[in-house]
Amino acid sequence: MAPLNKVCIIGSGNWGSAIAKIVGANAACNANFDTTVKMWVFEEMVNGRKLTEIINKDHENVKYLPGHRLPENVLAVPDLVEASRDADILVFVIPHQFVGKVCDTIKGKIKADALGISLIKGVDEGPDGLKLISDVIQEKLGITMSVLMGANIANEVADEKFCETTIGCKNKNHGALLKELMQTTNFRVTVVEESDVVEICGALKNIVAVGAGFCDGLGFGDNTKAAVIRLGLMEMIAFARIFCTAGPVSSATFLESCGVADLITTCYGGRNRRVAEAFVKTGKSIEELEKEMLNGQKLQGPATAAEVNHILKHKNLIDKFPLFNAVYQICFQAHPVTEFISCLQNHPEHICYPARIDGGRAAPHLSHS
Numbered sequence: 001m002a003p004l005n006k007v008c009i010i011g012s013g014n015w016g017s018a019i020a021k022i023v024g025a026n027a028a029c030n031a032n033f034d035t036t037v038k039m040w041v042f043e044e045m046v047n048g049r050k051l052t053e054i055i056n057k058d059h060e061n062v063k064y065l066p067g068h069r070l071p072e073n074v075l076a077v078p079d080l081v082e083a084s085r086d087a088d089i090l091v092f093v094i095p096h097q098f099v100g101k102v103c104d105t106i107k108g109k110i111k112a113d114a115l116g117i118s119l120i121k122g123v124d125e126g127p128d129g130l131k132l133i134s135d136v137i138q139e140k141l142g143i144t145m146s147v148l149m150g151a152n153i154a155n156e157v158a159d160e161k162f163c164e165t166t167i168g169c170k171n172k173n174h175g176a177l178l179k180e181l182m183q184t185t186n187f188r189v190t191v192v193e194e195s196d197v198v199e200i201c202g203a204l205k206n207i208v209a210v211g212a213g214f215c216d217g218l219g220f221g222d223n224t225k226a227a228v229i230r231l232g233l234m235e236m237i238a239f240a241r242i243f244c245t246a247g248p249v250s251s252a253t254f255l256e257s258c259g260v261a262d263l264i265t266t267c268y269g270g271r272n273r274r275v276a277e278a279f280v281k282t283g284k285s286i287e288e289l290e291k292e293m294l295n296g297q298k299l300q301g302p303a304t305a306a307e308v309n310h311i312l313k314h315k316n317l318i319d320k321f322p323l324f325n326a327v328y329q330i331c332f333q334a335h336p337v338t339e340f341i342s343c344l345q346n347h348p349e350h351i352c353y354p355a356r357i358d359g360g361r362a363a364p365h366l367s368h369s
């Protein structure tokens with residue numbers, strides 16, 4: 001009999017805890033996986049008790065996913081090396097700013113043939129521009145990486161409300177195993193090969209959601225939101241076509257849960273939209289609002305906008321991505337929020353056909369203003 005796959009979840013925030021609920025339940029009843037699922041918890045004191053102690057005794061992450069019982073076979077471990085040492089599958093689900101330190105801590109101390117799957121949304125900058133978080137992990141740890149991204153707001157997933165998700169994985173056998181680990185009746189998994197496109201969608205949609213939040217804060221309605229989503233999607237596709245050079249970038253991938261579905265849910269329901277709306281209504285800074293509104297959770301949209309801006313500047317491509325650029329300038333360069341509306345009004349999509357950011361691949365316009 002093949003040895004059982006041991007699973008370790010690296011991270012225990014809102015999404016990490018929701019996914020631990022699924023992975024724990026699946027591992028408990030699937031012969032391919034060891035029953036115990038270790039979850040690395042960044043230790044902190046909550047109401048005078050250690051968070052790991054609370055999770056292991058009460059089976060609830062009271063800080064990041066209150067009100068949800070975690071399976072008893074999910075074991076919270078405060079020591080990262082101990083949690084990950086013997087794992088065959090490593091699920092990375094931490095805010096992207098902590099990836100470097102986490103990888104440096106476990107480098108050379110995990111199984112060389114472990115499989116990694118990243119649920120992390122964000123991008124990094126490499127010497128030549130864009131660097132995917134999965135590539136950062138792969139390079140630092142030398143393990144094969146896949147990704148999981150989709151329209152998956154953690155609290156709704158934990159509530160077992162139906163949704164879909166996408167695994168990007170280049171190896172069919174690995175994809176099938178990861179699907180077994182993740183899928184439930186209410187969390188349906190599709191596996192696609194274009195893992196870099198899946199991952200880039202997960203990062204970029206948070207920038208668009210900040211723009212959606214600006215429009216909400218300014219009192220615009222659903223029609224405007226739909227325009228933000230459409231123009232944002234056009235920029236996401238254009239960005240992927242420039243930067244995902246390892247293989248094909250097919251339109252079909254943007255129709256998976258990781259693409260248009262995640263973009264819609266994030267522009268209506270996510271924390272990036274919520275904080276951006278408050279940014280407009282209160283006049284407070286993004287950092288202040290992150291502290292006030294998110295109870296230790298981290299915001300990804302503004303940070304991703306800054307990273308993408310550096311990458312685009314480096315390639316002299318800023319003008320091709322006005323929506324991404326406007327979000328950056330409003331968050332970091334004190335530009336007025338109303339500039340976001342001017343950006344929509346003057347978007348290359350509305351100005352002239354040759355300037356279309358997708359190079360004219362989408363349906364051609366019949367008339368131009």
Ligand SMILES: NC(=O)c1ccc[n+]([C@@H]2O[C@H](COP(=O)([O-])OP(=O)(O)OC[C@H]3O[C@@H](n4cnc5c(N)ncnc54)[C@H](O)[C@@H]3O)[C@@H](O)[C@H]2O)c1
Binds near residue numbers: 041096098119
């Ligand atoms: N929450 C969602 O709905 C959702 C859905 C899909 C994907 N994601 C992505 O999943 C990733 C993780 O998000 P989340 O929602 O689980 O986290 P979170 O924002 O809820 O929580 C922050 C986490 O960071 C940890 N942390 C704080 N300081 C740290 C440090 N110095 N080193 C390491 N860890 C530290 C905290 O313990 C906590 O576990 C992000 O990339 C996010 O974009 C989130």
